[in-house]
Amino acid sequence: MCFILHSAAVRQGIVDTVKRALGDPKVKSVVICGQNGIFCGGADIKEFGTNMSGPPLVPMIHAIEAANKPVVAAIEGSALGGGLELALGCHYRIAHSKARLGLPEVSLGLLPAAGGTQRLPRLIGVPAALDLITTGRHVAAAEALQLGVVDRVAEHSTVDAAVKFALSVAAKPLDARRISTYPCPCPSDFDALFEGAMQKVRQNARGAIAPVACVQAVRAAATRPYLQGMEREKELMATLFTSGQARALQYCFFAQRAVSKWSMPNGARWDTSKPRPVHKAAVIGLGTMGRGIAVALAQTGLSVVAVETQEKQLMEAKQAVSGMLERGAKRRGLTPAALHKISYSHDIQAVADVDLVIEAVFEDMALKKKVFQQLSAVCKPGTFLCTNTSALDVDHLASQTRNPELVVGMHFFAPAHVMKLLEVVYGPQSSPQAVATAMQLGKKMGKVGVAVGNCRGFVGNRMLKPYIEQAFFLLEEGATPELVDRALEEFGFPMGVFRMSDLSGLDVGWRVRKGDGLVESGLASGQPTRLREGRRYSPLGDLLCEQGRFGQKTGRGWYQYDQPGSRVARSDPWFHSFLEEYRARHGLVARRIDHQEVLERCLYALINEGFRILEDGIAAGPEDIDIIYVFGYGWPRHRGGPMFYAGMVGLARVLERLEHYHQAHPDVPYLQPCSLLRRLVASGSPPVHRWREVIKKLHSQL
Numbered sequence: 070m071c072f073i074l075h076s077a078a079v080r081q082g083i084v085d086t087v088k089r090a091l092g093d094p095k096v097k098s099v100v101i102c103g104q105n106g107i108f109c110g111g112a113d114i115k116e117f118g119t120n121m122s123g124p125p126l127v128p129m130i131h132a133i134e135a136a137n138k139p140v141v142a143a144i145e146g147s148a149l150g151g152g153l154e155l156a157l158g159c160h161y162r163i164a165h166s167k168a169r170l171g172l173p174e175v176s177l178g179l180l181p182a183a184g185g186t187q188r189l190p191r192l193i194g195v196p197a198a199l200d201l202i203t204t205g206r207h208v209a210a211a212e213a214l215q216l217g218v219v220d221r222v223a224e225h226s227t228v229d230a231a232v233k234f235a236l237s238v239a240a241k242p243l244d245a246r247r248i249s250t251y252p253c254p255c256p257s258d259f260d261a262l263f264e265g266a267m268q269k270v271r272q273n274a275r276g277a278i279a280p281v282a283c284v285q286a287v288r289a290a291a292t293r294p295y296l297q298g299m300e301r302e303k304e305l306m307a308t309l310f311t312s313g314q315a316r317a318l319q320y321c322f323f324a325q326r327a328v329s330k331w332s333m334p335n336g337a338r339w340d341t342s343k344p345r346p347v348h349k350a351a352v353i354g355l356g357t358m359g360r361g362i363a364v365a366l367a368q369t370g371l372s373v374v375a376v377e378t379q380e381k382q383l384m385e386a387k388q389a390v391s392g393m394l395e396r397g398a399k400r401r402g403l404t405p406a407a408l409h410k411i412s413y414s415h416d417i418q419a420v421a422d423v424d425l426v427i428e429a430v431f432e433d434m435a436l437k438k439k440v441f442q443q444l445s446a447v448c449k450p451g452t453f454l455c456t457n458t459s460a461l462d463v464d465h466l467a468s469q470t471r472n473p474e475l476v477v478g479m480h481f482f483a484p485a486h487v488m489k490l491l492e493v494v495y496g497p498q499s500s501p502q503a504v505a506t507a508m509q510l511g512k513k514m515g516k517v518g519v520a521v522g523n524c525r526g527f528v529g530n531r532m533l534k535p536y537i538e539q540a541f542f543l544l545e546e547g548a549t550p551e552l553v554d555r556a557l558e559e560f561g562f563p564m565g566v567f568r569m570s571d572l573s574g575l576d577v578g579w580r581v582r583k584g585d586g587l588v589e590s591g592l593a594s595g596q597p598t599r600l601r602e603g604r605r606y607s608p609l610g611d612l613l614c615e616q617g618r619f620g621q622k623t624g625r626g627w628y629q630y631d632q633p634g635s636r637v638a639r640s641d642p643w644f645h646s647f648l649e650e651y652r653a654r655h656g657l658v659a660r661r662i663d664h665q666e667v668l669e670r671c672l673y674a675l676i677n678e679g680f681r682i683l684e685d686g687i688a689a690g691p692e693d694i695d696i697i698y699v700f701g702y703g704w705p706r707h708r709g710g711p712m713f714y715a716g717m718v719g720l721a722r723v724l725e726r727l728e729h730y731h732q733a734h735p736d737v738p739y740l741q742p743c744s745l746l747r748r749l750v751a752s753g754s755p756p757v758h759r760w761r762e763v764i765k766k767l768h769s770q771l
């Protein structure tokens with residue numbers, strides 16, 4: 070019997086075939102396997118929210134477990150979610166050594182509700198089951214064997230091994246093989262264990278409800294007889310199944326896959342653009358970003374040339390990169406083979422024979438222009454030239470080269486060997502092959518690549534600007550960094566805007582604002598103005614920087630720290646009196662600001678910019694923006710990303726609140742609702758997956 074995902078037809082197939090096999094006296098035992106080397110990836114997520122037809126999963130698994138002939142699961146490829154629950158209903162499990170098993174329902178906002186929360190703890194004990202169910206992590210066959218999830222691991226044909234094994238146990242009694250009849254092994258420190266698990270889950274979940282429900286369901290397995298535990302599992306699942314969080318998480322699952330199917334406004338697409346193989350790559354500039362990129366490249370197995378012109382920096386970088394590779398290999402229980410994949414040089418000529426270069430020098434246009442001119446002269450014909458700029462004009466850099474079609478942005482996020490997001494930035498001259506190659510390389514590096522158009526800040530940083538601006542204005546109007554951060558952290562961000570600013574360094578934005586001519590000199594002594602080119606402007610960040618308050622690295626920023634480099638932010642009385650004086654100087658009267666206003670002002674301004682990005686064609690669809698925010702900016706996944714969230718709140722509501730705030734702050738253009746938002750509301754606020762139709766219509770009318 071073979072199946073990939075258990076849709077209605079697959080479930081019906083299993084029920085019918087198992088029934089036939091059990092009724093046939095010639096059949097002594099049964100082996101269940103999958104098709105094309107995959108046991109089962111679980112339920113078809115697209116079926117959720119539709120009228121699910123076909124036989125339900127729970128009675129089907131019960132019937133298999135109750136069978137009077139041995140049923141063996143032959144697990145190849147994946148046994149995930151309902152697929153593993155089905156295997157847990159079998160009397161024996163044999164997995165191929167390359168198989169992966171797991172209960173990832175939690176990452177879809179659900180719990181394993183086909184008996185997974187009740188059988189797994191009975192089989193492998195409460196602590197191990199809690200780990201697998203609350204994290205949703207997949208385990209390799211070797212770990213599954215060690216945990217007791219599977220009985221055997223096969224190196225060659227799993228089906229052959231399972232058939233042989235099934236015949237060998239045909240006459241054996243099955244009572245001891247039905248997991249639902251096992252007592253749940255109860256640890257002596259039961260209460261402490263569950264309290265600890267609940268605390269950990271709440272801390273990591275950032276407001277997600279599924280992990281909490283998972284703990285509650287496993288607790289039921291440990292405290293109630295099996296059938297009562299199943300009732301509790303069902304009850305908890307009922308709450309999760311229709312929740313907005315489950316919708317958001319399932320949207321993220323598909324959005325993550327949708328962004329790999331990129332398209333460009335000129336019609337180039339992922340399926341018609343062939344990437345060129347990259348065997349050897351180079352990184353130019355070994356600061357923090359360059360080092361992380363070199364590590365990520367070397368870990369893919371590529372040969373890497375790392376170039377840093379300053380000798381001292383080169384020596385330091387070499388040590389740091391080796392350390393990162395060694396620690397990475399140790400964590401994965403491997404030898405650091407990638408160490409030997411990197412060669413270092415202080416001479417840019419060393420990149421002459423590479424297939425692709427990633428420039429990661431200091432964020433300065435003049436410097437980057439020089440590097441691109443050099444690269445264009447030095448590299449062999451056809452080498453792709455990529456820049457890791459976070460905001461600068463990729464087209465302008467391309468224009469410095471002989472072959473602008475070979476130039477794209479590869480915007481990594483710090484730390485580059487850890488963070489999953491990669492913005493691949495194309496300009497009007499970038500060839501589809503350059504985009505396809507950068508996207509494929511990103512995938513090899515374990516990144517989630519999103520192809521976006523070229524504009525100041527691309528997608529992520531462009532949307533961040535109005536968000537940060539609102540946070541500054543809120544301080545002027547009466548909020549504190551603590552209040553703003555608390556509201557955002559309760560929403561689900563790992564850090565609020567001010568704690569994040571302290572971490573990344575206030576000087577970063579200061580340098581950008583200076584470059585844009587926004588910072589007035591001698592602020593501390595004079596009366597800084599709060600208008601630039603007719604727009605409201607807050608000089609608060611500039612004032613702190615003038616005092617050397619750059620955040621964690623100087624021990625002072627929006628908060629205070631015990632010492633420079635320390636990470637624990639403490640409220641700073643100095644800042645509070647500074648803020649009061651600032652308000653008094655500008656005749657600003659502090660008013661009470663609540664969490665709702667913080668969220669509406671910061672998030673709706675960010676979302677509004679997201680609509681502008683869609684209108685401008687910089688992102689192909691809302692999924693691209695959402696994946697950028699979830700993977701690169703800490704947007705809580707259970708809220709689906711900013712554009713999905715706007716849909717959940719209601720587009721009409723977002724529009725109404727933006728209109729309200731823009732009326733109150735007419736000198737803040739970011740609060741002026743963008744025309745795409747108005748158009749979507751006028752078209753009846755279609756669901757997020759139908760926005761592209763409205764955007765297409767809008768573009769065709771321009």
Ligand SMILES: CC/C=C\CC(=O)SCCNC(=O)CCNC(=O)[C@H](O)C(C)(C)COP(=O)(O)OP(=O)(O)OC[C@H]1O[C@@H](n2cnc3c(N)ncnc32)[C@H](O)[C@@H]1OP(=O)(O)O
Pocket residue numbers: 074110111112113114115126147149150151152173174177181182183323326327
């Ligand atoms: C009543 C509730 C009962 C049970 C609960 C459940 O079972 S919930 C589902 C639990 N299962 C999962 O969460 C597994 C999700 N899938 C994966 O982890 C991976 O897709 C998998 C199976 C490991 C394969 O990975 P691979 O990298 O090979 O492929 P990819 O992820 O790109 O997927 C290929 C296409 O299949 C679609 N897809 C995958 N899984 C599901 C699914 N469970 N339901 C619906 N569709 C699924 C995926 O979207 C891809 O589609 P495409 O159109 O090609 O982009």
